[in-house]
Amino acid sequence: MKQHLKESVRKFKLGRKWVFQIDNDPKHTSKVVVKWLKDNKVKVLEWPSQSPDLNPIDYLKKCVRARRPTNLTQLHQLCQEEWAKIHPTYCGKLVEGFMKRLTQVKQFKGNATKY
Known part of the structure; x- marks a missing residue:
């Protein structure tokens, strides 16, 4: 640093x-x-550690992980494919629900929530 x-x-x-x-x-x-x-x-x-509730990229990670890439080239390709599949309305829903997720994360002091 x-x-x-x-x-x-x-x-x-x-x-x-x-x-x-x-x-x-x-x-x-x-x-x-x-x-x-x-x-x-x-x-x-201040940011809770390992907080998927506040990290929309976790959705992408879950989709890619499910396809089990075996090398870096395949990982890159699958990331691009899964990214392209994400519909803009899904992103809109993430943004709309952010305050609710943020409130729950705060309530649970950074621990896992229902999201």
């Missing part, structure tokens, strides 16, 4: 009002990382 985070902020022209999102993986929440983020005044977004 020391080498790349600030460089990425400059490269993407994020200015001063950006928030860093991490997935709460232990390597991202270690004492040394937390201290570095605090010392460098990096604002971190």
Whole structure:
């Protein structure tokens, strides 16, 4: 992070009002990382770890996994095929239901919900 985070902020022209999102993986929440983020005044977004309820890409992962790709080329091809199958109305429903999912995730303190 020391080498790349600030460089990425400059490269993407994020200015001063950006928030860093991490997935709460232990390597991202270690004492040394937390201290570095605090010392460098990096604002971190609170986010439950492994939260499929807030990650619509999990639908794509589930479809691809069901087709059992056996190599990287096949994985790439299946991702493209499954992506192309996703109808825009499905995406609209995900957006419409986001607040409800967000409320449940908050209620369950980041643990699994019915979604």
